[in-house]
Amino acid sequence: MDKLSFIGVILGFAALIGGNFLEGGSWTSLVNGSAALIVIGGTLGAAILQTPWSSLHRALSVLFWVFLPPKYAYDQGIEKIVQWAQLARKDGLLGLEPIADKELDSFSKKGLLLLVDGTDSDALKRVLENDLYRKEQHDLQAVHFYESMGGYAPTVGIIGAVIGLIHVMQNLADPSQVGPGIAIAFVATIYGVALSNLLLIPIANKLKQHIAQQSKFRELVIDGLVSISEGENPKLIKIKLNGYIT
Incomplete structure (x- = not known):
């Protein structure tokens, strides 16, 4: 948490x-219910309009990362890769097949299967880096949903303010209608700016940090698997991968 x-x-x-x-x-x-409806509804509508379904679905699925972020145990990851290297040195790359079948992380599993199939180190690195890039871009496009909401919210708040002022101008002869109209005008502006700067933009930035951590961990996996493919000493692999721990 x-x-x-x-x-x-x-x-x-x-x-x-x-x-x-x-x-x-x-x-x-x-x-103010009217102001909340204008700002929240208008902001959501504008952001959804510009977002493809796949990105919207991903945006909703990673939102919980803000409060329950994924954890990447670099120490455990390095130890696991070193064990793979020791097994590959002892039994050959085919000895990693049972490990690949049991691996839960889909990215690591793909890399292990490529190793078992005898993929050379350059092709292995190219395939996994391409996979990393595509996954990273997909996640960043999802985060853009919250960034766009953060951009639209203040503008929609201004629209709410204008609507409130229109009501005020239409009811100047009725003092009982002037107060509620002014309230919508100013509260809608507050909602838009506060929603953007206190919630949406910070959410987007926090998610970007977690995506960067995810990519960094996958880079570690790529370096480890490429080193195994090239037959490097497990001790040397561990020393090299320890550089990812900061």
Whole structure:
């Protein structure tokens, strides 16, 4: 669990509500259903319109990474690769076939199967790097969904503000309608800017960091498998891969 994500969300919105309270306002002054509908609905609609289904599905599936990020145990990964190297040196590359069948990580499993099939090191590296690049780009396109929402939210908030002001102008003769109209105008702007800067853009940046960690771990796997393919000493492989630990 990423406690910093929880702290960040709570601190950001607590500062917003607390600042409003210190200015003499109440938390109820920031609650407006019409403004929320305009900003949230309009932002979602615009972002969904520009996003392919595959990217939208991936964006929803990785959202939990913000609070429950995937863990990459570099120490364990290195030890596992060293064991593969020792087995390959003892029994040959075909000795890795039972390991490949049991491997749970799809990326590592693909690399092991390529090794077992006798793929040369250059082709092995090329195939796995291409696979890494495609997976990384697919994930980054998914993250762009949240970035685009962060870009649209303030603009939609301004649209909500204009709608509120239109209602105010239409009801100047009725003082009871002026207050609600002004409330929608200003609260919609707050919703748009706050949603963008306190939630959506930080979510996108946090997901990018996890994608970078995922790619780094897969680069480690590629280097390890290529080293095994070239018949390097397991001890040398371990020393080389330890450079990924920071």
